[in-house]
Amino acid sequence: MSFDSLAADFYGFENTLTDEEKGFLLRLREYLDSEIRPIVNDHWNRAEFPTQLIRGLADLGVAGLAWEETRPFENSAVFRGWVAIELGRVDASVSTYIGVQNGLAMGSIAACGSAEQRADWLPRMASGEVVGAFGLTEPLSGSDSAQGLRTTARRDGDNWILNGSKRWIGNATFSDITIIWAKDEADNQVKGFIVPTSTAGYSATKIENKQSLRMVQNADITLDNVVVPDALKLADANSFKDTARVLRATRADVAWGAVATSIGAYEAAVKYAGERVQFGKTIGSHQLVQDLLAKSLGNITASLALCMRVSQMQDEGIQRDEHSALAKAFTTSRMRETVAWCREIFGGNGIVTDYDVIRFFMDAEALYSYEGxxxxxxxxxxRAITGTAAFV
Structure with a gap:
């Protein structure tokens, strides 16, 4: 089977990838089509994550692509964006799982861990042996995490004592470790810790009744005098600036995920428009349907161009917070428009998962909100434009 660029890649951005990168994407695409696409609606309806596929994704090398200790070959941030496209165009929950495992959990260790911590944890996480979660958001602290974090860490000899709670933590009902961010009582600075979920005093409870990213197992986490050895404190996570280094990269990843969700809805709409017959012809031959498809493709193309450039800047080492922020804000806003236009094409059929589009429509709401x-x-x-912060 040869590699064919996606029809939604109207300007051929994928042509910038190497043959090795295209070969990886082809293997991933075949796996997703055979193993995940057939079961995704059933799992979404039941709000269950197909944990049996974790090893399959790991065997492909999807987790750990970015890190020196685990990457199967030299690759770029642009390529990793296209991996997110392949995942997200099939299902946003699967893409989010990889985003948490590879970007947030492994990314925290890669960016802020010691050489020993990287060597110990990253290979096991890349192989799927260890599943990670990322504990930053709290019940009373979301957008103001830089200042409003309430979870505390207290040094006690060779250990740290953690107390507090976290909310909306993806993967957390089945993770083996969670990266917990907490304020040090001694200096009021945010620090990061690798917390095994089997530790006494740690508990995770699934958040029920979600109607977006239903397959993602988000949890409320409680930390009640959780004892963490100093060896599991992330060596270079000593202030929120270190947390922000992780988020800078993953925020751009979410931008790619937003484009992927748009593409998933668009592909479903194009397929339906070619099959559904009304007034004696396919609805794709009606002007108003073509208008919706053309507007959707325009949003996707503009968003892809922005993502390509922000990832190129990451590869060049010149990406700043505002670059990732603009990418995330723009692509998720355009995603919201796109999935609505695509759902509109289906009429009444667009509200049942049989036709896929409602899943993308609903999942878009979570991507619109998380990672800022x-x-x-x-x-x-x-702030970057004016030089003045206007957060409060």
Missing amino acids: TREMNTLIVG
Whole structure:
């Protein structure tokens, strides 16, 4: 089977990838089509994650692509964006799982861990032996995490004592470790810890009744005098600036995920428009349907161009917070428009999962909110434009 660029890649951005990168994407595409696409609606409806596929994704090398200790070959941030496209165009929950495992959990260790911590944890996480989660958001602290974090860490000899709670933590019902961010009582600085989920005093409870990213197992986490050895404190995570180094990269990843969700909805709409017959002809031959498809493709193309450039800047080492923030704010806003236009094409059929589009429509709401709301990301960009912070 040869590699064919996606029809939604209207300007051929994928042509910039190497043959090795295209070969990887082809293997991933075949796996997703054979193993995940057939079961995804059933799992979404039941709000269950197909944990049996974790090893399969790991065997492909999807986790750990970015890190020196685990990457199967030299690759770029642009390529990793296209991996997110392949995952997300099939299902946003699967893409989010990889985003948490590879970007947030492994990314925290890669960016802030010691050489020993990287060597110990990253290979086991890349192989799927160890599943990670990322504990930053709290019940009373989301957008203001830089200042409003309430979870505390207290040094006690060779250990740290953690107390507090976290909310909306993806993968957390089945993770083996969670990266917990907490304020040190001694200096009021945010620090990061690798917390095995089997530790006494640690508990995770699944958040029920979600109607977006239903397959993602988000949890409320409680930390009640959790004892963590100093060896599991991330060596270079000593202030929120270190947390921000992780988020800078993953925020751009979410931008790619937003484009992927748009593409998933668009592909479903194009297929339906070619099959559904009304007034004696396929609805794809009606002007109004073509208008919706053309507007959707325009949003996808503009968003892809932005993602390509922000990832190129990451590869060049010149990406700043405001670059990731603009990418996330813009692509998720355009995603919201796109999935609505695509759902509209289906009429009544668009509200049942049989036709896929409602899944993308609903999942878009979570991507729109996580990794910084649109408003917070626009304020980051606004600060860069004006030189003045307007957060409060």
